[in-house]
Amino acid sequence: MLKRIHHVAVICSDYARSKHFYTEILGLRVIAENYRAHRDSYKLDLALPDGGQIELFSFPGAPARPSRPEAQGLRHLAFVVEDVEKTASVLTAKGVEVEPIRVDEYTDKKFTFFADPDGLPLELYQGQIVFNQ
Template sequence: MKIKSLHHIAIIASDYERSKEFYTQVLGFEIMQEIYRAERDSYKLDLAINGQYLIELFSFPNPPARPSRPEATGLRHIAFAVDDIQEAVAYLATKHIVAEPIRIDEFTGKKFTFFSDPDDLPVEIYEG
């Protein structure tokens, strides 16, 4: 098998409208398409950055909670590249989102930090 790229990341939100606002209004994702699937009582929202499809955001009735973090089995975090991490952290603060202290990747020398989405999913921003 030859994988050529990442197609998308799927996220199930406990509060669809709150997560929709977070990913679009706070993180700046563009809505490509939003579909309501009546048979599943579920929304599916396709989100993009710079025209690149990256996230499917779902709503489902009463989804179970994920095991505690940070080191539970499964998806550990999602990460997004930024040009200026200080600027990104300052912007998040204006939205009342607290990022962890900025760290330096010991292998690349690049700056990074983490914050959480509305469902406490760890989100990393990485400078470079």
């Protein structure tokens, strides 16, 4: 059956701005970048440290989507980090607005939220996420 998430696809409104955010601010490595002339669209494959990927797409005229965490659809994309406070400080120093750090009432793990250039909610989560089976 399912083993892990292979990729998450994100459609952005400004390709250059989002590419800068995901590569320069978040530090993700570019696997491949392709311009598809027949669609006037870019597709940027970005590597996550665990082997997963983010696919960043641009499509002309793509409609905006509600992105607040309580809207239907994708709620947020969470990244595991060793130290939420340190990572939040690095992002803040790079001009990214980060919400106050909170503690998960069920796991006692620290977490916080920030957003990509299109307002997609992104989360930093302390340590390893453990799922009960």
